[in-house]
Amino acid sequence: MEEAWVSTSLGLDLNTDPHRSNELNLGLEFNFMDPQKKTSTSIKDEAGDLEAELKRVRRENEKLEMMLGVMTENYITLQNKVAQLAREREEREATTTKKRKEEALHNTDSSSSEEESCKKPRESAKKPCVSRAYVRTDPSDHSLVVKDGYQWRKYGQKVTRDNPSPRAYFKCSFAPRCPVKKKVQKKADDPTVLMATYEGEHTHPPPTPHDLLTPLTHNLPVSLPSTALPVFSGAIPREATFPVIKPNFRKIGHGFEEKIDSVCDFPQLLIQQLASTLTKDPNFNTVLAAAITGHTSSLGMSRRDP
DNA sequence: CGCGTTTGACCAGCGC
DNA sequence: GCGCTGGTCAAACGCG
Ligand SMILES: [Zn+2]
Numbered sequence: 001m002e003e004a005w006v007s008t009s010l011g012l013d014l015n016t017d018p019h020r021s022n023e024l025n026l027g028l029e030f031n032f033m034d035p036q037k038k039t040s041t042s043i044k045d046e047a048g049d050l051e052a053e054l055k056r057v058r059r060e061n062e063k064l065e066m067m068l069g070v071m072t073e074n075y076i077t078l079q080n081k082v083a084q085l086a087r088e089r090e091e092r093e094a095t096t097t098k099k100r101k102e103e104a105l106h107n108t109d110s111s112s113s114e115e116e117s118c119k120k121p122r123e124s125a126k127k128p129c130v131s132r133a134y135v136r137t138d139p140s141d142h143s144l145v146v147k148d149g150y151q152w153r154k155y156g157q158k159v160t161r162d163n164p165s166p167r168a169y170f171k172c173s174f175a176p177r178c179p180v181k182k183k184v185q186k187k188a189d190d191p192t193v194l195m196a197t198y199e200g201e202h203t204h205p206p207p208t209p210h211d212l213l214t215p216l217t218h219n220l221p222v223s224l225p226s227t228a229l230p231v232f233s234g235a236i237p238r239e240a241t242f243p244v245i246k247p248n249f250r251k252i253g254h255g256f257e258e259k260i261d262s263v264c265d266f267p268q269l270l271i272q273q274l275a276s277t278l279t280k281d282p283n284f285n286t287v288l289a290a291a292i293t294g295h296t297s298s299l300g301m302s303r304r305d306p
Numbered sequence: 307c308g309c310g311t312t313t314g315a316c317c318a319g320c321g322c
Numbered sequence: 323g324c325g326c327t328g329g330t331c332a333a334a335c336g337c338g
Binding site: 156 | 326327328329330331332
Binding site for chain 2: 153155
């Protein structure tokens with residue numbers, strides 16, 4: 001009974017979405033509304049409890065947010081390292097294989113194998129840094145978009161020979177200042193997995209989070225002039241990593257610009273270990289996004305299905 | 307109107 | 323030299 005009344009009140013306060021909760025703000029307002037109407041102390045208590053609970057949930061949410069941020073940061077760092085190592089190994093192997101091949105091909109000149117590596121320095125110069133990432137997606141999703149925290153501009157799409165699904169070509173939005181390109185194509189044997197091939201290294205800090213996240217909240221003073229690097233003085237904010245995972249996340253942190261800088265509260269070692277473990281899983285982003293989304297909705301939000 | 311995407315044209319490398 | 327293939331360009335188009 002009481003609950004019904006409460007939820008009605010909430011529903012009235014909210015716009016059209018009684019299930020979804022802006023409870024964080026609502027809890028407070030709702031508390032003010034109470035005394036006006038006829039209230040019983042039990043309801044008050046309940047409201048108080050709820051409010052406290054909401055606060056707790058909110059704090060937990062924020063902590064999770066930050067944890068996620070830290071984790072993703074570490075993840076990206078580690079990913080870069082792994083990619084670099086893989087690249088180096090690949091190059092080494094490629095060199096040896098090529099040498100062997102060439103040796104087998106022209107058995108005639110056995111003296112100078114170095115010459116060949118000199119002959120074709122372009123090949124290695126052409127591919128300064130190549131790394132691969134695999135991302136699991138919704139099978140019904142044809143968009144060929146891999147959310148990796150950077151902004152990309154699509155400049156081409158091709159149907160390739162050995163794969164029924166097309167390959168999309170992207171350049172970093174900071175081009176030509178940033179030469180990074182990526183190719184995205186579904187795996188031939190598993191169309192639910194996107195294979196992203198990155199070439200080059202970004203010449204700028206990973207994400208431009210606020211640009212991506214808050215087009216409407218507030219404007220950044222930096223409108224990136226053509227001469228200056230996108231400046232990120234100090235550490236990258238924790239939201240930085242969110243677009244990597246799930247842009248929708250802005251809803252959560254929205255409006256709470258509090259100083260939740262208690263990273264030290266968290267077991268960083270554990271996080272780092274986690275990150276390093278997860279690094280081995282190419283589907284980490286997807287899985288993490290799903291997990292976080294699920295966790296978030298189970299925390300305070302009921303799902304909203306269109 | 308500006309910006310990003312789409313898509314056909316074009317180019318370069320490679321094998322035959 | 324020719325054809326195939328992957329990669330890039332750029333005009334057309336759509337969207338906010
Ligand atoms: Zn870049």
